[in-house]
Amino acid sequence: MTFNQRVSVRIPKSFILAVIIPFLVLTGCGKKETRKSSKIIGVTLLTRAHLFYKDLEEGLLSAAARNNYELIITAAEFDLGRQSGQIEDFVARRVDAIIVCPADSRGVGPAIAKANQAKIPVFTADIASQEGEVVCHVASDNIAGGRQAGEYLARTLKGKGNIAIIDQPTLTSVLDRVQGFKDAVALYPDMRIVADVNGEGVRDKAMQVASDILQAHPELNGIFGINDDSALGALDAVQQFKRSGISIVGYDATPPAVDAILKNTALKADVVQYPRRIGETTIQKIREYFSGVPPQKVVPVEVGIVDRDSLSRTQTR
Amino acid sequence: MVSSVVGVDFMTSRKNILSRILSQYGISLALLIEIILFSRLSPFFFTTENILNVTLQISITAIIAAGMTFVILTAGIDLSVGALVALSGVLATSVLKLPIPLIYSFPLFLATGILVGVFSGWLSAFFITRFNVTPFIVTLALMSIWRGGAYLYTGGRPVWGLPHAFSMLGGGRVAGIPLPTLIMLAVYAAAYIVLQYTRFGRHVYAVGGNQEAARLAGINTKRVLRQVYILCGVLSALSGMLLASRMNSGQPNAGLMYELDVIAAVVVGGASLFGGRGSIVGTFVGAMLIGVSRNGLNLLNVNSYIQQIIVGLVILVAVMLDQMRKR
Numbered sequence: 001m002t003f004n005q006r007v008s009v010r011i012p013k014s015f016i017l018a019v020i021i022p023f024l025v026l027t028g029c030g031k032k033e034t035r036k037s038s039k040i041i042g043v044t045l046l047t048r049a050h051l052f053y054k055d056l057e058e059g060l061l062s063a064a065a066r067n068n069y070e071l072i073i074t075a076a077e078f079d080l081g082r083q084s085g086q087i088e089d090f091v092a093r094r095v096d097a098i099i100v101c102p103a104d105s106r107g108v109g110p111a112i113a114k115a116n117q118a119k120i121p122v123f124t125a126d127i128a129s130q131e132g133e134v135v136c137h138v139a140s141d142n143i144a145g146g147r148q149a150g151e152y153l154a155r156t157l158k159g160k161g162n163i164a165i166i167d168q169p170t171l172t173s174v175l176d177r178v179q180g181f182k183d184a185v186a187l188y189p190d191m192r193i194v195a196d197v198n199g200e201g202v203r204d205k206a207m208q209v210a211s212d213i214l215q216a217h218p219e220l221n222g223i224f225g226i227n228d229d230s231a232l233g234a235l236d237a238v239q240q241f242k243r244s245g246i247s248i249v250g251y252d253a254t255p256p257a258v259d260a261i262l263k264n265t266a267l268k269a270d271v272v273q274y275p276r277r278i279g280e281t282t283i284q285k286i287r288e289y290f291s292g293v294p295p296q297k298v299v300p301v302e303v304g305i306v307d308r309d310s311l312s313r314t315q316t317r
Numbered sequence: 318m319v320s321s322v323v324g325v326d327f328m329t330s331r332k333n334i335l336s337r338i339l340s341q342y343g344i345s346l347a348l349l350i351e352i353i354l355f356s357r358l359s360p361f362f363f364t365t366e367n368i369l370n371v372t373l374q375i376s377i378t379a380i381i382a383a384g385m386t387f388v389i390l391t392a393g394i395d396l397s398v399g400a401l402v403a404l405s406g407v408l409a410t411s412v413l414k415l416p417i418p419l420i421y422s423f424p425l426f427l428a429t430g431i432l433v434g435v436f437s438g439w440l441s442a443f444f445i446t447r448f449n450v451t452p453f454i455v456t457l458a459l460m461s462i463w464r465g466g467a468y469l470y471t472g473g474r475p476v477w478g479l480p481h482a483f484s485m486l487g488g489g490r491v492a493g494i495p496l497p498t499l500i501m502l503a504v505y506a507a508a509y510i511v512l513q514y515t516r517f518g519r520h521v522y523a524v525g526g527n528q529e530a531a532r533l534a535g536i537n538t539k540r541v542l543r544q545v546y547i548l549c550g551v552l553s554a555l556s557g558m559l560l561a562s563r564m565n566s567g568q569p570n571a572g573l574m575y576e577l578d579v580i581a582a583v584v585v586g587g588a589s590l591f592g593g594r595g596s597i598v599g600t601f602v603g604a605m606l607i608g609v610s611r612n613g614l615n616l617l618n619v620n621s622y623i624q625q626i627i628v629g630l631v632i633l634v635a636v637m638l639d640q641m642r643k644r
Contacts, residue, residue, distance in 0.1 A: 169621060198621030203475070203564050204571045208374050212615035215367040216359065229568075236564050240488045241370075256477045256566065 037070040039097065039290065041283075042090030044083050045075040046101040046127065052275045053101070056126065059279020060099070067287050076103040084111040091118045097286050098122045105130045121289060125282045126275070128298075135289055138282045141300030142176035145271040146224075148305045149177075149249045150184025152269050153191075153222045156247045160190030161221030164213045166230040168201040174226045177251060177271075181224050194220070199230045206233025207240075214241050223248045228257040231267055238266045253306055261308050269307035277301050344585060344599070344635045348606045351631070355613035362616055369495060375608035376497035377402075378575055379601065380556045382582040383508045384549030386600045389583050390512075390525045391545055392592025393445070393452040397437060398553040398579055400463035402572030405433040405557035407467050410476045410567030419480050426483075430558040431551055437463065438550025442543040460576065467569040476567035487562030497559050504552065509597045521545060525592030582607055585635040606635060 043060060045053050057073060064071045072095065076083030080103040090098050091114050098115050100122060102108040109131025115122050116133045124137045153163065163185060168174045178196070185191050195213045199206030206229060214220060214237055223238075223246060225231025231250025238246050246266050250257050253270040260267040278301045285295040356363040381398045388395045409430035413422050437459060444455040489496045512518035520541045523531040532538045561567050586603030588595025610631045614624045 167621065195615075195618050196621075197615055197618075198624070200573070202570045202573060203566070203568050204377075204560055205573075207564060208611075209615055211370055211374060212612050215364070215370050215612075216361050216616040216618065218361070229570075232566075233564070239484075240373075240563065241366075256475060259478070 037068050039286075040070045040072065040093075040095045041097045041099060041286065042086070042093070042095040043071055043073045043099045044086040044090075044101065045073065046103055047077050048075040049077070052126075052273070056101070056275040056279040059276035059281075060283055061279075063280040063283035067283060069283065069286070076101075078103055080104045080107045083108060087111040087115060091115050091120060094118070095120060097289070099282055099286075100124050100129065102127045102129050108132070121286075123282055123286060123289075125278055134297075136282075136285045136295040136297060136299060138278055138285060138299045138301060140273040140278065140303050142173050142303075143180035143183075144300065145251065145273070145303040146177035146180025146182075147184040148180075148303065149224050149251065149269070149271050150181040152305055152307070153224065153247060153249055154185065154188050156268060157191065157221050159188045162192050162194045162217055162219055163222040163224065164195040164197070164210075164217065164220060164234075165193060166199040166206050166210060166223060166225045166234050167196050168226050168230065169198060171201070174201070177226050178224075191222075199225070199233055201227055201229060203229040203233040203236070206230040207236040208233075210234040210237035211241065214238065214243055220246055222246065225250045228252045228254040228270065231270070232256060232260065235260060235265055235267045249305075258306075258311060261306070262311055264308060269305055272304050272306055274301065274303065343587060343639055344606060345602050347631075347635050347638055348602055348609065351606065351609055351613065355609065355616070359613065359616045362613060367612070367616070369493075369498065371605070371608050371612045372498040372501070373495040374612060375604050376495070376501040377556045377560050378578045378582065379501050379604035379608075380504050380559070381549070381553050381575065382579045382586075382600050382604050383504050383597060384545075384552035385579050385583050386508070386586070386588060386595055386597055387512070387521055387545040388452070388549045389580075389588050389590060390521050390592060390595050391542060392525045392528070392590070393542070393545070394456060394580065394590070395441065395546065395549045395553075396453065396456040396576045397441065397459035397463055398549065399572035399575035400460045400467065401434065401437050401550060401553040402557035402560060402575055403467040403569050404437075404463040404470075405430040405554035406561035406571050407471050407476050407567035407569055408433055409554075409558050410479060410561050411470075413479045413483055414476065419482055423483070427558065430554045434550035434552070434554025435547050436550070437553075438547035439543065441550070442539075442546040445546070446539040446542055464569075471567070471569045473569060475569065477565070479565050481565070484562055484565040487559045487564075497563070500555075500559065504555075505597060505601055512597050517541070517544065522593060525594075527593075578607060581632050585632055585639075587639050603635070606631065 045057060047053050060071060074086045083103045087098060087100065088111060098120055100108060102124060105128060108129050112122050112129055112132025112134065121135045122132065124134050126139050128137045165178060165181065167178055182193065185193060194217050197209040197213060199209050206225065210233055223234045225234050225248060228250045231248050234248050248267045250267060250270045253272040257267060257270050261270060281299060281301050285299055288295045361367055385395060385398065409426045412426045412429050415422055441455050441459060444450050445452050487497055491499060512521065520536050523536055524538050524541045528538055557572065560571055582604035583595065583600050584590065585606055586595065586599030588599065607628065610628050614627060
């Protein structure tokens with residue numbers, strides 16, 4: 001195990017074990033030709049407690065294994081101070097690249113600047129940093145997600161009808177979703193967006209504004225909720241006022257939303273993000289960078305859409 | 318309602334006809350103007366269904382505002398109400414997850430929610446009366462603690478998958494009127510009677526007017542304070558339970574910033590933050606004014622950024638009218 005000895009000079013043994021064992025498992029250490037890991041990449045995730053980040057981490061690990069990169073994975077657990085410390089450790093350790101999922105888009109700036117000074121390339125995944133120099137940012141394509149929601153509604157409503165958006169226009173990711181949604185709907189001349197209201201992204205407020213919209217538009221056919229709390233709040237309102245003939249599309253496919261879709265409520269479909277793909281793409285961009293091809297500043301990752309059919313198919317499997 | 322003693326002296330001058338009208342009707346007039354305006358602008362505004370919708374919308378904050386009126390009458394404030402909506406909502410709904418029939422779990426649900434409200438109110442009053450910390454700081458701290466507690470308890474995820482029948486509490490109707498609306502009306506009727514016709518009601522005004530004088534007059538001011546904070550806590554918890562039922566889930570992020578809507582309703586309703594002045598009817602009109610503004614602007618599909626500005630202006634104008642009334 002020449003590979004093991006090479007690194008053990010620098011890092012405590014327990015840490016190597018923690019990082020390398022899954023790595024070895026994934027690369028298949030049974031293979032005869034045990035290559036040296038070509039690059040060491042420091043990773044600081046937002047958290048390891050959420051399913052989303054678990055999937056993202058898996059994506060990072062599998063892609064790193066394919067490229068024979070070694071990952072040192074840490075997590076901020078929403079603590080910016082902790083994350084800054086982790087980045088500083090990576091700099092001190094002189095890793096070859098750093099992947100950050102910022103705990104705070106602004107606050108992480110000074111730590112990234114330290115990596116910049118040490119000439120270590122920094123990549124961000126899922127959440128962007130507003131400060132410091134980042135080679136490349138990889139995140140879900142929110143515009144495409146909104147577009148898919150719009151196309152789904154257009155298909156369900158056969159290209160015509162009145163549509164409302166339960167919005168949260170203070171977040172850039174949401175502005176993108178709504179932009180994509182509006183772009184898709186604009187292709188159908190018989191579909192009209194009759195309302196665009198702020199549900200503040202939480203279920204109680206979304207329910208309130210959706211109730212108002214239902215009053216203002218007796219002929220409403222579709223609702224787009226920019227996240228699942230917005231979509232579920234709209235569903236609460238639709239159920240309370242016993243309105244039929246309304247299709248709702250949500251975003252994120254959280255368990256309560258999936259449950260509502262499966263129960264054949266007015267919530268018909270949900271846009272899903274693929275965190276695993278975000279992880280894989282990030283490693284891929286690092287590889288491009290190392291091979292001398294500067295990647296794009298922002299790399300959008302494709303999203304998908306699920307409805308009752310696709311969900312029940314995967315559930316029975 | 319507060320008697321309008323001031324303003325009567327100026328009846329001689331013609332210019333003061335306006336202030337006389339204002340002295341009689343104050344913000345009720347503003348509400349009326351708003352209702353007429355929206356009725357003209359939207360055909361969907363003045364319909365039975367939408368009026369019921371508005372009362373359903375405001376029921377959650379209006380019920381809290383009734384409790385807040387008592388607190389503000391004593392020159393206090395309770396900033397923890399929004400967080401309490403979330404905490405009582407998630408704690409009470411998690412009782413419904415127990416594997417027992419709803420007939421048994423529902424009373425437990427009510428008891429849990431109300432207990433949370435009583436405890437929070439008692440705790441506020443304890444710090445306020447025992448350690449002489451200002452209500453603003455005590456309840457600001459509790460706001461943070463309850464909100465954090467709600468997130469911690471649920472791990473940031475909603476409590477969901479509740480029995481479907483549970484949604485009847487917030488979603489049911491009696492004689493076509495939503496249940497939360499009826500509960501709100503009952504709360505206001507009770508609060509009106511308590512404040513106008515009971516000794517406790519008079520003590521609340523007395524403590525707010527001059528706490529020291531009230532104490533010297535033999536009123537147990539600490540007990541009055543304890544009672545008003547517990548009342549406000551219980552009504553917040555009641556709102557939290559109604560809201561949870563309307564969403565058929567306990568949301569740890571429910572009730573964000575409700576405290577501001579609630580305080581605005583009370584102050585727009587003519588109450589003084591320095592205590593001793595305010596009325597239950599005024600608070601109800603204040604809550605209606607804010608609720609009607611939101612509803613009307615949504616019906617007209619006004620951009621949400623502009624909505625925030627307009628609601629702020631409505632509050633300013635209403636309070637200004639009230640000040641003119643007092644002059």
